[in-house]
Amino acid sequence: MTSIMDMVSVTPIFEKFAAVPIRDTTDLVPVGRFHTALQMQDVTFAYDPNSRPILQDFSLTVAKGQKYALIGPSGSGKSTVLNLLIGNLTDYQGTLRYDQTNYRHITPDSLINQVTYLDQTPFMFNDTLKNNLTMNEPYSDETIAAVIQRVGLTDLVASLPQGLATMVEKDGRNLSGGQKQRVVLARGLLQGRQIVFMDESTTSLDPASAQAIEEMIVTDPHLTVVMVTHHLRPTIAQQMDCVIDSAEFVPA
Template identity: 95%
Template sequence: MNKNLRHYLWEFKGQNCLLVIILFFNALLITLNGLGSANALTALVAGKFTAFIWWVIVMTGSYALFCFGLFLQQYQYSRCCQLMNTAIRRDVTARLSNTTYETYHSQSSSVYASWLTNDVTTIDQMGFYNVMDIVTQVFTVAFAAIALATFHYILLLTTLVLAVVMYLVPKVFTKPVQRRSLAMTHANERLMNRISDVLTGFDALNLLNLRKLLVQRTVAASQDAATHINAWQWLNGVTSGVINGVSGLCQNTMLLLTGFMVWRHLVPIGTINASLNFAGTIFAGMTGIMTSVMDMASVAPIFEKFAAVPVRDTAGQVPVGRFHTALQMQDVTFTYDPNSRPILQDFSLTVAKGQKYALIGPSGSGKSTVLNLLIGNLTDYQGILRYDQTNYQHITPDSLINQVTYLDQTPFMFNDTLKNNLTMGEPYSDETITAVIQRVGLTDLVASLPQGLATMVEKDGRNLSGGQKQRVVLARGLLQGRQIVFMDESTASLDPASAQAIEEMIVTDPHLTVVMVTHHLRPTIAQQMDCVIDSAEFVPA
């Protein structure tokens, strides 16, 4: 479903309706204040001082209520916006979580972070805010028109004619504003992506003594974003200037007309005040409505961008159960670039349950590609992949992933408790958690921590060693009942003793099916492998 502003406004219709009611009464009160001002002037000129005092009291009371309503309006607006902003983030991340591995990695995580921050802020400011601004202006214009009609119908008719003019003028700017708004969102994506990239590369720049690039690349990225933001603001300024200029001409026209009617004794003197107030309110309201409509149009491309993320098509696919026999690759050919040499060509492999396999060879030879094919991350291949005799193309991706624990060189740790890093929030019994901790060799670590499993894991797992993080990731999979382990150079960055301990723990477990990718297979581990495959076999000579 292509969700837009209307969808989210309707999703929280109760809260938004309450806000509309508050806006209605605030517009009514501000109109009552304007009527009081006009009638107070008329009463004063007519020498009716008591009536003048009563109208001042009405003005004071209505404005006091308006001030209280303004407080309610701002608070309720914040509540509504935060609900809708959260819903947008929920739906965007839900779509990203349901896309394919290849699609997700076609852009960096910084781009998605920009969607969830910069773009949502833009939708909030240019979308939701302007919807409520339009509602406010519609109420205000309607009440002002009614109030103006009470003085003379000619004033109302003239105002309506001029309002139509104001409605037509901004139309010429709508499409250019949309184009520049979309360019601005893409510029913000690039800014976040480039800044994230250069900050992540600080260590490399430091070792190269090129820390100045941190400044240079940040400034360049900022200047790129500034160019597009300024272009959008320039056009927005031109649009605003034209609309406000037309509004000013319309207000002066109404002032001349009202002055003429007062001179001809068609309306009382207080009408001058009413005309300035209510005609100004109507034209300012029309200006606000037109500006808000244009701003709202600028967020449509953002929603279209969100909706363009493809979701996985699982029609006709079935979930698989626990692993029983083998994973099979039959005559599989794969290439990342159609114009380059295949990284795999007519390659076949059978991974039998409970057995241990090692894929050896130099970096870049396709070893990790084999793992990503077996786990279902890569789908654009030729040949056949099977799970217990079921073709991968007939399997729901999630059910396949549920069978595999993937260990790489940099296991990801969440900034959460050690227990939550193990359980990922699932409700396992203490006995089950303890058994898995013992199985992966984390008992001593847990015992040494002052808060045990309640100890917080720092960002990126800085308070855990590389080997401990490997064991935590393995424990996650074992808690979920996963019996297939893919090791992608997972121990390459560990010291020899830790690497040996991790590898032996995994390959000697009779319940695990293991595929280990490595460029350095230790002799003691090689002896325990059922099959060692050189990457030279991936592509026939």
Template identity: 35%
Template sequence: MLSLKTEERGLHVKNPFLKNSTNAIELKGVSFSYDGEKKILEEIDMHIPKGSKIAIIGASGSGKTTLAHLLVGLYPLTQGDILVDGISTREIGLDVVRDNVFLVLQNPQLFNASMAQNLMIDEKTDKELVKKALHIAQLDSFVNELPEGLNTQIGKHGIKLSGGQRQRLSIARMVLQNPNVVVLDESTSALDVHTEAKLFSELEAYLESKTTIIIAHRLSTIKKADYIYVLEKGKILESGTQEALMREEGAFFNYKLLS
């Protein structure tokens, strides 16, 4: 297993998440290496305004998922800084970042427990909120058909669920947690086009006021992004609105034609 520098929990000097429902994110000269030698990401600069929807696209191995992990505070930076409302995550603390920035993964981590336990709900959880989360994630019909409902055991790593059901369970968990910032990393890749369209229709309203970062290779998932970054080999190749990138006829233009 690759060794990483021991996590710097941070000073907990300031918490920009406390008095805000969502936040602006800025990356300044962010570089990252797992082994201290080969850089997976190099000199990444991004400005993500509060409440905006930005998309990050690129081929496999371009560094998209590593960037997602850095955004939610899973790894300390090798170089550069990530700021939330102008405050460095080093002052905030990576543990605080993880509590307020939710990452929905392509292959979500699930426990060998019930659906309810994986959603982190109990008898005190607002039942209407649970219903809302299941509806947004397009899981309500599926759960209603189960003899044991949310008490259904899903097995190790959610093996008793399909890939799409696991992804939708993770999305429902995100809605219940109600984070300030949401990072979607290929989070609907296992869904059929019809289910994905219905899910995004419901999710769009929920995410309307939240800063959202969408990492994808399917261009159908980034149609309404305010701004797009194209990654290649750990660097930003180009960035702009979808209209501007199409006019430039560069990497995004060619990527779109192939998709």
């Protein structure tokens, strides 16, 4: 009976999926490894065409290896910028480019596959820790070990009786918030993703864990980072290449 109720409850969700228009990708091209910059040029966007734009003639260049912070109050458009850069929002005016390729010419999946998106609720599979890291891809033990060390999970793995074979409980209940953030980052690194978008990702963590996660990411010279936050720690701000206030999204 429980299974039947679960199946009935998800039927409306599948009906919504079926109603989503399928985008014609025939003439689009996939993008590969990130080389130079993401660019927003004179971008204007509004969720409602009859309302005031949340971005107006806004330009931003996210250069490879640089670290950017978007600050400002909730609802001011910070997450909108991330969703534009990752390709989730397409009804905009202006130009977005990935390594000089216009977003209008890019297959959506290939763009998304270049980015690790960290939010407050990282998704964990009810599977082994290794499979949560590798997504069942056949990486070598040496590659996995190197990434585990890079994201600071070495002590966790060593402390587990079954190591990487330890089962992760539903919703990652046997992992801390910070550990889940590191697992998601490790997934991206194993897949070769060098762009990290952080959408208030450390808000629900304790101050020490939040500081540790942010330090790990912004001090990695190989990562290109865009961090959305309404509380930019002074020590993290000092390591940013650019801090952008959401007041700049719409000209006064």
